[in-house]
Each structure stands twice: as C-alpha cells, then as structure tokens.
Amino acid sequence: MSADGQLQDASSSLMQVSADPNVSESSLSALTTWVTPTDRYFIRHHFAQVPSGERATWHLTVDGEVHRPFTLSFTDLLALPSQEVVVTTECAGNSRSYLTPPAEGLAFRHGAVSTARWKGVPLRILLEQAGVKDTAVEVLFEGADSGREEEDGVVSDLSYRRSLPLAKAQHPETLLAYEMNGVALTPDHGFPLRLVVPRWYGMASVKWLTRIEVLAQPFEGFFQTRRYVMIPEGPEQDFDRVPVTVLQVKSLMTSPRHGEVIQPGECTLQGFAWSGAGEITRVDVSTDGGHSWQEATLHGEAAPNAWRQWAYRWQTPSPGHFICMVRATDSAGNTQPSTIPWNFRGYANNAIHTVALEVPARLAIPS
Amino acid sequence: MSADGQLQDASSSLMQVSADPNVSESSLSALTTWVTPTDRYFIRHHFAQVPSGERATWHLTVDGEVHRPFTLSFTDLLALPSQEVVVTTECAGNSRSYLTPPAEGLAFRHGAVSTARWKGVPLRILLEQAGVKDTAVEVLFEGADSGREEEDGVVSDLSYRRSLPLAKAQHPETLLAYEMNGVALTPDHGFPLRLVVPRWYGMASVKWLTRIEVLAQPFEGFFQTRRYVMIPEGPEQDFDRVPVTVLQVKSLMTSPRHGEVIQPGECTLQGFAWSGAGEITRVDVSTDGGHSWQEATLHGEAAPNAWRQWAYRWQTPSPGHFICMVRATDSAGNTQPSTIPWNFRGYANNAIHTVALEVPARLAIPS
Numbered sequence: 001m002s003a004d005g006q007l008q009d010a011s012s013s014l015m016q017v018s019a020d021p022n023v024s025e026s027s028l029s030a031l032t033t034w035v036t037p038t039d040r041y042f043i044r045h046h047f048a049q050v051p052s053g054e055r056a057t058w059h060l061t062v063d064g065e066v067h068r069p070f071t072l073s074f075t076d077l078l079a080l081p082s083q084e085v086v087v088t089t090e091c092a093g094n095s096r097s098y099l100t101p102p103a104e105g106l107a108f109r110h111g112a113v114s115t116a117r118w119k120g121v122p123l124r125i126l127l128e129q130a131g132v133k134d135t136a137v138e139v140l141f142e143g144a145d146s147g148r149e150e151e152d153g154v155v156s157d158l159s160y161r162r163s164l165p166l167a168k169a170q171h172p173e174t175l176l177a178y179e180m181n182g183v184a185l186t187p188d189h190g191f192p193l194r195l196v197v198p199r200w201y202g203m204a205s206v207k208w209l210t211r212i213e214v215l216a217q218p219f220e221g222f223f224q225t226r227r228y229v230m231i232p233e234g235p236e237q238d239f240d241r242v243p244v245t246v247l248q249v250k251s252l253m254t255s256p257r258h259g260e261v262i263q264p265g266e267c268t269l270q271g272f273a274w275s276g277a278g279e280i281t282r283v284d285v286s287t288d289g290g291h292s293w294q295e296a297t298l299h300g301e302a303a304p305n306a307w308r309q310w311a312y313r314w315q316t317p318s319p320g321h322f323i324c325m326v327r328a329t330d331s332a333g334n335t336q337p338s339t340i341p342w343n344f345r346g347y348a349n350n351a352i353h354t355v356a357l358e359v360p361a362r363l364a365i366p367s
Numbered sequence: 368m369s370a371d372g373q374l375q376d377a378s379s380s381l382m383q384v385s386a387d388p389n390v391s392e393s394s395l396s397a398l399t400t401w402v403t404p405t406d407r408y409f410i411r412h413h414f415a416q417v418p419s420g421e422r423a424t425w426h427l428t429v430d431g432e433v434h435r436p437f438t439l440s441f442t443d444l445l446a447l448p449s450q451e452v453v454v455t456t457e458c459a460g461n462s463r464s465y466l467t468p469p470a471e472g473l474a475f476r477h478g479a480v481s482t483a484r485w486k487g488v489p490l491r492i493l494l495e496q497a498g499v500k501d502t503a504v505e506v507l508f509e510g511a512d513s514g515r516e517e518e519d520g521v522v523s524d525l526s527y528r529r530s531l532p533l534a535k536a537q538h539p540e541t542l543l544a545y546e547m548n549g550v551a552l553t554p555d556h557g558f559p560l561r562l563v564v565p566r567w568y569g570m571a572s573v574k575w576l577t578r579i580e581v582l583a584q585p586f587e588g589f590f591q592t593r594r595y596v597m598i599p600e601g602p603e604q605d606f607d608r609v610p611v612t613v614l615q616v617k618s619l620m621t622s623p624r625h626g627e628v629i630q631p632g633e634c635t636l637q638g639f640a641w642s643g644a645g646e647i648t649r650v651d652v653s654t655d656g657g658h659s660w661q662e663a664t665l666h667g668e669a670a671p672n673a674w675r676q677w678a679y680r681w682q683t684p685s686p687g688h689f690i691c692m693v694r695a696t697d698s699a700g701n702t703q704p705s706t707i708p709w710n711f712r713g714y715a716n717n718a719i720h721t722v723a724l725e726v727p728a729r730l731a732i733p734s
Contacts, residue, residue: 100465101625101690101721152727233656235687236728258468289600289709320602321711323468342656344688344723354468356711360519361603 013040017106021045021147022188025094025111028254031272034301034309035086036114038181043188044091044112044202046160046223047147051208055192060176064140064214067131074192077178080121085173085198088115088274088307092201092228092244096346100339103346110252110353113274115306118196120177123212124170132166132214139169140213141195141206149222156222162206163219164197173198173305176209198305199276201244201348203228231344247276248350249336251283251310251328258355264318269296271326271353274307278331283310289323290338290352296326319361325354380407384473388412388514389555392461392478395621398639401668401676402453403481405548410555411458411479411569413527413590414514418575422559427543431507431581434498441559444545447488452540452565455482455641455674459568459595459611463713467706470713477619477720480641482673485563487544491537493579499533502583506536508562511575516589523589529573530586531564540565540672543576565672566643568611568715570595598711614643615717616703618650618677618695625722631685636663638693638720641674645698650677656690657705657719663693686728692721 013030017023024043026036055074063069091112093105127139146159168174175196178185185191190207197204203223229241251273256262269287273280279302284293300309310326329335336352380397384390391410398407422441430436458479460472494506513526535541542563545552552558557574564571570590596608618640623629636654640647646669651660667676677693696702703719 098467100467101723103723104626231688233688233690233723235684238687259471317602320605321598321600323600323709342690342723344725356468356470356600356709358711 014043015109015111017108020048022050023106025091025108026114028111028252029257031111031114031252031254034115034306035117035181038116038186038189041114041116041180041189042091042112045145045188047145049145049147050187051144052187053144053192053208058192058210060193060209061211062126062130062214063211065133065136065216066127066214067133069130072126077121077176077193080125082119083122083173083175084117084119085175085196086115086117086303086306087196087198088113088247088272088305089196089202089205090247090250090274092203092347093345095349095351098351099342099346099349101342103342103344105345112202113252116180117182118175118177119179119182120175120193120196122172123174123176123195124172126176126212127170127214130214135216136166136214138163138165138215138218140215140219141209142211142213143190143206144208144210151226158222160206160223161219161221162204162223163215164204168197168200171198199246201228201247203244227345228347229345230347233342244347247274248348249273249275249277249280249328249330249334250350251326251336252353253324253326253355256355256357259358261358261360262316264316264359267314267316268311269314269324269326270309270311272307273298273310273326273328275328275330275332275334277334279304280308280328281331282329283308284327284329285312285314286325286327287314287322290325293327316359318359320359322357322359323354324357325352327352381410382476382478384475387415389417390473392458392475393481395478395619396624398478398481398619398621401482401673402484402548405483405553405556408481408483408547408556409458409479412512412555414512416512416514417554418511419554420511420559420575425559425577427560427576428578429493429497429581430578432500432503432583433494433581434500436497439493444488444543444560447492449486450489450540450542451484451486452542452563453482453484453670453673454563454565455480455614455639455672456563456569456572457614457617457641459570459714460712462716462718465718466709466713466716468709470709470711472712479569480619483547484549485542485544486546486549487542487560487563489539490541490543490562490579491539493543494537494581497581499581503533503581505530505532505582505585507580507582507586508573508576509578509580510557510573511577518589518593525589527573527590528586528588529571529590530582531571535564535567538565566613568595568614570611594712595714596712597714600709611714614641615715616640616642616644616647616695616697616701617717618693618703619720620691620693620722623722623724626725628725628727629683631683631726634681634683635678636681636691636693637676637678639674640665640677640693640695642695642697642699642701644701646671647675647695648698649696650675651694651696652679652681653692653694654681654689657692660694683726685726687726689724689726690721691724692719694719
C-alpha cells in the first residue's frame with residue numbers, strides 16, 4: 001500500500017475530527033473489546049470550553065413541573081441508590097462522511113461509537129423524589145457547557161440543552177452517571193455528572209449536567225429542533241422535521257480494516273452490531289460485494305443496551321481485491337439498508353458497512 | 368452554515384491534496400472560464416522533486432525502432448512547425464473521494480480537471496523525422512522526474528515513463544508542448560517540454576520530457592501496468608487489468624457550489640461537460656434528486672478536445688434543501704452512470720455529479 005493511500009485507518013486509537021470544539025472518533029482498529037477503554041471512547045463536545053466543575057461545589061437543580069423542587073449536592077447524590085449499566089452510544093453524525101452528496105457537519109468516519117460501563121443514580125429516583133406533576137410531558141437537561149451558535153445569519157449564546165419524553169426519562173435504565181468504566185468521569189465525558197440515555201443516539205446523553213427541569217410543553221431549543229432532526233430533500237413545507245432518537249440497527253467490521261492486505265488462507269472477519277429497537281438476532285457477511293451472504297456467529301457478552309460481537313471465518317481466495325460487507329438484523333425485524341436517503345445534516349447513517357481487502361500477488365515491480 | 372460545515376468548497380483556487388509529491392486540485396468555484404488560468408490549473412506530480420531543467424542545456428532524444436535516431440536542442444525544437452490546441456485534461460483519480468468503499472490513492476474531490484491552450488510541435492513531425500520502423504508498436508515517453516515507489520514490499524527507483532500506441536502518438540493533435548496559455552510552461556506543468564495527449568486522462572501527458580523511444584513491444588513499466596489500470600473486485604485471475612486511457616463522458620456543476628445557500632427566485636446552474644469519445648451532445652439537469660430531468664443549454668466556445676460550458680436557469684422553490692444533478696451525453700451515445708463499479712485505485716469516476724443546495728427559511732434561532 002503506497003504512502004499516499006487513504007485506505008487504512010490511522011493507527012492511533014483516537015482521531016481528531018475537530019479541534020474547537022474537541023471532537024474525536026475511535027479508530028475502528030482500536031475497538032477491540034466489548035467495553036471500550038475510556039481513552040479510546042469517542043469524544044463529542046459542542047463548544048470550545050470544557051466545563052471545569054468540581055464535586056465539592058457542584059449542585060444539581062430539579063425543578064419545573066414538580067411538587068417538590070430541590071437542589072442536590074454531590075454528597076447527596078452519592079447517598080442515593082446506584083446502578084451499573086453497560087451502554088453502547090453512537091454519535092448521530094457517525095458515518096456522515098459516507099453520504100452522497102456530502103452532508104453538512106463534522107466529517108465522522110465510522111468510529112463515533114463506543115461502549116462503556118456507567119455507574120450512577122437512576123433518573124427516576126430523582127423524579128420520584130421531586131414528584132412529577134400530571135401536567136409534565138418532557139424532562140429538560142441542561143449542561144454547564146455553553147457558547148455561540150450561528151444559523152441563517154443569526155448568532156445566539158446557548159448552553160447545551162436537550163429534553164427527553166417523560167416516559168424515556170422515567171425508564172429504569174436512564175441514568176445520572178458519575179462513573180465510567182469503574183472510575184470517576186473524565187472532564188471529556190461529563191465530570192462530575194452526566195445523563196446516560198441507553199438506546200438513543202449520543203446527543204441525548206447530556207454531559208456536565210447542572211439542571212433537570214420538568215416541562216409542561218415540548219422543548220423547542222436549538223439542539224432539539226435545529227440540530228438532531230432529519231431534514232430530507234425537498235421544499236420545507238412538504239415534511240416534518242423528524243427528531244433523531246433511537247439508534248438504528250447497525251454493524252461495523254473492525255478487523256480486518258478497510259484496505260488491509262491479508263494473507264491467503266483463513267481470515268476472521270469481526271466486529272460489532274447494535275440496535276436501539278431490539279436485540280441483534282443475526283449478522284450476515286458478504287465477501288463478494290453483496291452477491292452472496294453468509295451468517296456470522298454472535299459471541300461474547302450480551303446486555304440489553306450494548307452491542308454484540310460477531311465473527312466470521314473466511315477462507316480467502318488469492319490473489320485479488322475483495323469487497324466485504326456486514327449487515328445486522330434486530331429482533332424488531334429491522335435490517336441495514338444499502339444506502340440511506342440523503343438528509344441535510346447526515347444523521348443516522350446505518351448503511352451497510354463495506355470494506356475492501358487485498359490478498360496480494362507476489363510480483364516484482366516492473367521498472 | 369456552521370463553521371464546522373464540510374459542505375462548501377474552499378475559497379482558494381487551488382487546494383492541496385498532497386504536499387510530497389505536490390498534488391493540488393482546483394476548487395470547483397475557481398473553474399469559471401473555458402480556458403483555466405495556469406494558477407488555477409490542477410497539479411499532479413508523481414515524485415517529490417520537480418525537475419529544474421533549463422532550455423539552454425535541455426536535450427530531447429528520439430530513438431528506438433527508428434531509422435534515424437537523433438537528439439534535439441531546445442533551439443532545434445523551436446525551429447520546427449508549431450501548432451496550438453485547447454485541451455481539457457482530467458486526472459485519472461479525479462472524483463476518487465466519492466467511491467464506496469473508499470479507493471486507494473490520493474483523495475481527489477472533483478477539481479482535478481482543467482483546460483489549457485497548449486502550443487508546441489506535433490509529435491508526428493519528430494516521428495517522421497526519425498523514420499519509424501515497421502516493427503514499431505508503441506512510443507515510450509520519459510520524464511526527468513524520478514523517485515522511489517513501493518509495492519508489495521518491493522522498493523524500486525523509477526523515473527516517470529508512459530507509452531502510447533503508435534497511432535495515438537502519430538495523431539496530428541498529440542503535441543510536444545512548450546507553451547501553456549500563451550507563455551512558457553511553468554515548472555509545475557513540465558518546463559521546458561511536455562507531452563499533451565488530447566482526449567486521454569492526464570497520466571499520458573508526460574511532463575519534463577527528455578526521451579522518446581519507439582518500441583517494438585508494449586511497455587510494461589510501473590506507471591503503465593501497476594498504476595492507471597482498472598482493478599475490479601474479485602480474484603485477480605478472473606480479469607485483465609484494463610488500462611485507463613480515454614476520458615469518460617463527464618460533467619460538473621461549478622456554480623452554485625455544493626452546500627451553497629441560494630436566494631429564492633431564479634438561479635443559474637452552470638458548469639462544464641467533456642468526453643474523450645466524442646463531442647458533448649446534451650447535458651441534462653435534475654433539481655429533485657434525479658426524479659425528473661431537464662435539458663441544459665450548451666454555450667460558449669467549442670473545440671474538439673475541450674470541454675463545453677452548460678447552463679440551466681432554475682426557478683428555485685422556497686425554502687428547502689434541493690439535490691441537483693448534472694448528466695452529460697456524448698456523440699458516441701455514452702452517458703454518465705449513477706455510480707461506477709468500485710475499482711481498487713478509484714480511477715475514472717464519471718458518476719453523475721450531485722450537489723445539495725439550500726434555500727433558507729427566515730427563522731430566528733430558538734434558545
């Protein structure tokens with residue numbers, strides 16, 4: 001493979017997509033374990049500055065449509081019942097680079113997806129403590145991160161705010177997390193406290209959490225209605241802006257990597273598959289550009305909110321170039337499409353992952 | 368459009384694709400004229416060092432399967448009959464970025480295509496002077512540029528060499544050019560002398576030319592048989608490596624640019640169309656993602672080896688996001704496909720050019 005080649009992934013485990021704000025994705029080749037080590041976990045900030053909260057001075061306010069609004073210290077929080085949950089989180093913009101024509105937004109390749117073991121307090125405990133009124137429809141989460149956004153020539157100062165429908169907020173596994181992979185959150189991942197919303201794209205899991213407000217009306221803020229919505233082709237009046245919510249069924253091949261030169265013989269294709277709508281029931285692999293498909297084996301640990309590992313042992317023909325694909329199906333009957341319809345901000349691209357592999361010929365270079 | 372957007376082209380006229388070797392493509396928005404100004408003309412070197420030839424010491428050798436081999440000084444060359452020809456040249460790797468899965472090689476977007484007015488000596492004059500033997504089948508061209516190449520673990524020292532079939536070498540418009548757009552070649556474009564092969568992809572137009580060798584056998588050097596050949600998916604033994612030669616029919620929209628925000632009302636879509644196999648007979652435009660097509664107008668100058676300009680006046684609906692496409696057809700009946708089959712090095716991508724345009728809504732940003 002020549003030095004100018006673009007086929008191979010970078011060898012470092014995190015690849016920067018943007019410096020300001022800091023956004024980095026994992027190299028697929030670094031995603032080798034069911035739980036992703038924190039230093040390989042993708043990072044998606046929305047503003048340049050990372051909030052520098054401290055546990056000693058941090059407070060969380062719970063108010064809005066509740067009977068008993070309150071403010072909590074970190075010590076108060078640690079005294080509440082805790083729970084651990086392993087969750088796969090994918091950035092809504094993951095795989096954006098592969099849309100045609102190119103979509104607006106950060107040029108993520110496939111690595112803005114990771115899995116962590118989170119520990120924290122189930123959100124519903126705080127909601128029960130506050131006493132949600134019958135008027136409530138959504139719960140709004142506010143992070144300590146803020147900055148400026150521009151759209152259509154209008155510049156605004158914003159903090160990062162996102163809401164959840166009440167039912168999702170009350171789900172037993174929606175967590176206020178203070179530990180990630182067994183230790184306190186790092187600043188990049190929301191220290192001291194963040195929301196973790198299993199089965200939803202990552203924008204829902206608000207970091208650096210400072211306020212929880214129960215709402216009687218749907219939230220219509222910038223990150224709820226101007227970002228993370230599907231904007232298809234066509235005149236605006238012809239469609240509704242459907243919000244991005246539940247993870248689409250998807251799979252990735254993490255080894256071999258796209259562009260890898262493999263030796264003749266047996267080669268194990270492997271990777272991960274996940275879905276927000278159900279469990280992964282099968283993964284199929286093609287080694288001939290989608291002409292034929294064979295079922296892969298699901299293996300390793302399984303958890304309701306986490307990806308499954310898959311593997312397929314392939315007898316490589318030799319020599320040549322082979323287009324390999326992986327396609328997951330979930331228990332709700334969803335399967336991955338060959339391509340997704342273009343949407344302006346390139347969200348939720350779960351098109352079949354396709355890689356090219358080379359079995360090399362043994363030839364000298366002609367002069 | 369946000370600051371992190373990837374939709375818009377860079378505003379500079381040349382965008383670097385590689386620093387070493389120097390490779391730069393034009394910004395589509397800089398391709399505004401039928402003849403491309405030299406400082407906007409794409410650059411594709413194969414090695415780090417640009418040869419620093421001088422006219423005073425430069426010599427061209429013509430030998431091989433000829434009756435009267437000779438060596439020519441630059442003064443000798445200037446004394447020969449000259450000719451001007453306007454030629455559109457496209458890099459074989461142009462539009463490589465848009466293949467799925469990604470192809471091996473420099474990540475060109477759509478701007479590695481340009482048009483220049485070349486002046487020089489028709490190659491056939493030198494071939495007649497040398498007297499080509501009946502045994503001749505090809506003519507080999509050697510540039511002064513050289514360096515190292517690695518493939519399959521084998522490293523070789525190479526100079527840039529490419530051959531042409533005898534008939535193409537003898538074509539009246541195959542030129543040994545010493546002027547580009549009215550002045551001496553620049554170092555980046557082959558000073559003091561280069562080959563210009565109309566209707567073929569750019570790799571044939573050898574720069575910094577020092578030797579012309581008439582061959583009795585087909586040339587099988589690195590840049591002839593290991594590069595610039597179509598390597599499709601599948602076992603190597605199942606196909607021949609078809610060389611890249613004649614320009615595929617293709618068109619580009621240069622204005623508006625992909626991602627541009629346009630105002631409601633009338634908008635002129637415009638760009639270029641070309642083909643190595645014939646003249647452009649029609650250009651069609653879609654403003655609804657390929658559902659319907661309308662014929663564009665061909666206008667401006669026409670020449671056998673150069674692109675045509677096209678334009679289409681569009682009444683923009685408002686507001687919304689619109690996927691616009693352009694598709695050219697040539698006199699040989701070729702038309703552009705929606706996608707091309709994957710090939711390992713991503714050559715000759717002439718898939719329909721697709722851009723997204725926005726007609727903005729006038730809305731304030733919700734907080």
